[in-house]
Amino acid sequence: MIESTEHKHFPWFTTLFSLLLLCVYVVMAILSGSIEVAPKYLEYFGAPYATQIYSGHVYGVITNNLIHINLLHLLANLVGLWLFGAFIERRIGWVKMAAFGLVSSIFGSMIQLTLTDDAGLGISSALFGFYVLILIMSFRDERFKMKYMYVFGIALFFLLIFMIVNNQLFGEEIAIEAKIGGVFWGFLMGISQRESTIRWQLLLLFGLPFSIAASTLFYAPWSSQWQCTKGIAYHKKHELNTAKKYYQAAIHIDPSNHLAQENYKLVQIDQLAILAYDAHLSGEYTTARRYYLKILSIKKNHRWALDNLKELP
Template identity: 30%
Template sequence: MSADEPYSQPPIDVGLGQGEGRPPAAQSSIDAAMAELSGRGPLHTAEAGQRPRRQPPAPVTTAIALVCIGVYLGLLIHGNGASTETLLKFGMRMPGGIWDGAYWALITPAFIHYAGLHLYFNLSALWVLGRFMEPAIGSWRFLAFYLAAAPLSASFQLAAADETGVGASGAICAIFGFMWIARWRYRQFQLVLSPQTIRFVLAWLVFCVVLTYFQILNIGNAAHFSGLAFGVLVGAIAIYRDRRKPLGAALALFVAAAVIPLFWAPWSPYWLGYKGAIAHRAQRFDEAIGWYTRAIEIDPSDATSMWNRGLARAELGQTEAALADMTQAREIEPRIGRHED
């Protein structure tokens, strides 16, 4: 690498980002558990031999399912539905885009599925649970619940993994959590949530953490557990009227915890690199170097921050340090900073 070649490369964009990257985490940890539910449907009865009456309509549940199917078909038409470029066209945003203010992109991933099995299992779970919960609380309340659960779970996933993930499972876990805690008030919930099914779903959620830890599957566990917690809190508020004040305070703290990472995430190398890029573009090079350095301290393999720090140092005339940073960045990621044909 020549002495003057690196300096012609612009800072790596950590805003909206158009790179391929790996497919986002699929919010799918509840899928297999709900596959068991979808196969048995209403035969999980609270009393032996009891069979449920015909379920009333669930228009919101149906509409959500149809939107998910429509988005999936759109991804198929565009070819590679798992590519970042395609997902961006259908409402997903990279973390920098969300931090820049595209907060609506916390909701849209709940309608995006890029794999057929992922879509099938999620919609099976949504249909089994939604057609019980929606008539019980009303369609408008169910819609509000879903549209609250989706961004909250996506925000926790963003805070934990620097991505929102895709799929409806965060919201589905919230539905499960509500029905789990509220099944003694809404007895019909027991028709689909037997004690055995509840234990199976919870065990599966824990097992998916193991799968993610050993890098067997990239699963949005933070979205699932935060969705579950949201559903449990809302369900508890609905049934424990004498405890609504402390439960309401807990829910407010939970929402605040979901909002904070949208503006402040100093534990995240991605966020630190994003802040560095903002300072870099504004030609505040010393400040940018500080942000990049903090990102590298947390993640020494962060080639993007390493490369960008080299660019900032080059602007300040720190040639030797700049070349050292950029050489190390290329050792981590050989293609970084190179123009692609």
């Protein structure tokens, strides 16, 4: 619910949250020995990889928003937080501002994960949601009119265009989907408000897109990383044929999925090793040799295959 009362007090939540983001970044930068955070620390601080999220670490779509990869990334988000977050906190209070930012961030992360196999980092989805909410509410409430509001809007629009072009031309992986998710959530929240009361009929519809996005954490067959995660699960249970099918699906969706490629090779080796072992044990040495050589064609220095090949008569 958006209240019309403007809070004149200092935006303490925005301040404390900014300090939290800064502290998380500083600790990670110190451990990394650089202003660029080392990738190995991401999962330790709450940004698990896609396969980890799909395997149950769903907290990643929440905690990943606290992490920034470098100083420029952090500063850009802090500027947006103080421009839009503090503005909203003074008008709707810190509880509603924090709740809106949290939901926007989670929604944006889930959208990005299901479309790109990466949940992303930072609070940009919440910042875009904040701006859209301010823009829509400014048409209904004078207290939401912001100085240079349209200039900020044009800047954000061209920033999105720049990131899209940059991704296409230079193969960068700047998160676009999360920001669009934030815009969508800000729009939903904005149109649900009328004269300081919630239009519950529209508010109830919020659960539908959020539930659909949340369901993709558990079922996303179009995702290469989801397919790979399923393959890993069956691989651990030694259901090799099923695991192989999922790895093949993952590679078909994304031929650059190195984890799926390597695990697919491991499944092939495991299956060939079983056949080779049985043939060797039963005295079918020619057949065993053929299987050992196939294993070595997949992994050149496979110790087990090399040792057993030497034992053949």
